[in-house]
Amino acid sequence: MSDVRRPNFENNITADDVAEAAGVSRWTVNRAFKKDASISPKTRTKVMEAASKLGYVPDLRAAALASDRSNLVALLVDDFANPHKLVMMERLTRILRKHGWDTLLVNTLDRDDAGHAILNASQRRVDAAILIGIQFDDEVLETALHARRFHKLIIFARTSRHPDTISIAVDDAAAMQEIAAYVAEQGYRRPLFLAGPRTYSAHLLRKETFLGCWERRFGTVPEFAEVPAYDPILAEQVVTRILTDRPRDEMPDILVCENDALAIGAIDVIRHKLGLRIPEDIAVTGFDDVPQCQSPNYALTTYRQPLTEMAEYLVEVLESSEDRDFDRAFKGKLVPRASA
Amino acid sequence: MSDVRRPNFENNITADDVAEAAGVSRWTVNRAFKKDASISPKTRTKVMEAASKLGYVPDLRAAALASDRSNLVALLVDDFANPHKLVMMERLTRILRKHGWDTLLVNTLDRDDAGHAILNASQRRVDAAILIGIQFDDEVLETALHARRFHKLIIFARTSRHPDTISIAVDDAAAMQEIAAYVAEQGYRRPLFLAGPRTYSAHLLRKETFLGCWERRFGTVPEFAEVPAYDPILAEQVVTRILTDRPRDEMPDILVCENDALAIGAIDVIRHKLGLRIPEDIAVTGFDDVPQCQSPNYALTTYRQPLTEMAEYLVEVLESSEDRDFDRAFKGKLVPRASA
DNA sequence: TCCCGTTTTGCACGCGCGTGCAAAAAATTC
């Protein structure tokens, strides 16, 4: 009985079937699907026609298994309250796809399960893990490194000094210096820095840089506050707590925020709970240039990272087989708007 | 020479190695890693110890290849401007992971490349494809269906009548009726419906339902406008265009929006470009209950979908081997806030 | 037409695990 050889789901057509139909060997079929393989154009079209007639598509699982290269990366995210993540995901998936890479989205928000999530990604034998703006990155980083299964561990859009890690980010120090200079030039003198959560392994150097710049320039260290996550709602709570009922003459004249997620929360509170005007009473700056910054509602002065360029470099790193230091810091661009 | 048998990247330890270390057969090792497999507890712990000593993790690629079941789904997204997508991605990935499923994030925003993206997902032999709120879904749907490689094609959070498709969504008609009733009860009489892009295959029944309800109740069909994507920025443009310089007595008293992405753009324009108050001059309602709705800035009256419940059902569908009609509509919840 | 260099094609073996069944071991019964 010939229908015995059909153990798998709905008679999958394989390269063998195409080979038979095209009158060539299986290996020639697979060659036809491979860029710059040594194959004659004539054979290739013959194979491709047979393939499309049969509806054949190469099986990437088998290819990955045989070659130990999956063209798959795991994207670890735990920071879904930050609108910038949406932008990053869009950009990364698009550019990775353009270069033939697929993306496994791993939600590491649930700290208890982060380990499992990472383990699972490693079981898929992804070629690399990419951490984007991870909030609880210390723990995750350790787990991931301990698993020792990711050929490359990339921290994207955040600086990491960890030696086993590749950091592709904007030059936070330079960026913050630029913002600090801008703030000072615009005549603000009582800044309050609104920082995000503190992590050990990977870092945004923004707070330290800003405070340092300001101190060097004016001799005083500005006030600052910390929000436990990059979440506008949490930022609202923190700003409400520290600014409500504060005497007018002790109010900051500008809130310099570590990123847009915090800035957006801050703006909402300043305007709607404190009843103050932006920028007349309190100005605000952010970081990232999320889409909402353009809204007339926020018109947020912020700093744009060259995401596309960074993603392209990421691909370069993924495809390189060298073993050098891939860390790189990019230059971004200050985007002045009405909020400061 | 024994080091010949090491063709793969950094001597991967396999089930065979663990088997040798534990003094059992390879099959017993794999059994130890499988839930409710027939294996004695004693052997299992012995195996697990050997495994963790060697740092062994089962290879899911090989497992998928051998069993033709990958526990992998492709999540197709093309609508990254809509903040609700972030919420959906978070929820879906978390709940899928909880049940042992991994997620391949496929960006189908670039229409030219959507076909490739889908093809690629199919090459990974995912068990199912999930479309979330796809904007250009007609084309994508056809491509995906044509590929005929997804065992299940699920339209999530959107209704589809396509017979080859499984639709898991909120009951849009019921939801919109509830909103319409609310709007009418609050005394609004000149609604304007702000709709998103029109698609053929999958649908949000919101516009038709609202217009129909209103007509039955008051005998008049409300005005409506269409935004070409669920993007606050585009919504701003459309609303600006249709409301700027309109005489006061022809102004709508409420904007009923197909979802929050549109509502948010509308609010920004109404307040900051038209200089009107919300809800006194124009009220606004949305749909989805994205996090920003809670912000005092928007305080958006909206409708919340039971995402968690829907995601749990999705898992149920994924794991079912029956061949019945899985379509299902859920009931959501109206969330009244200050905007209407 | 023959020869030689070049391009194109074929193939043995392996990637790591699942399936279904048979053999072995353990547990149960009388």
Place this chain on the structure above:
DNA sequence: GAATTTTTTGCACGCGCGTGCAAAACGGGA
């Protein structure tokens, strides 16, 4: 303690493709 049942373990074969090399086909010059 022997016979029977139940649980546990082992194994042949296959999943679909990549690698590296050898064999075959091709092309051009004399």
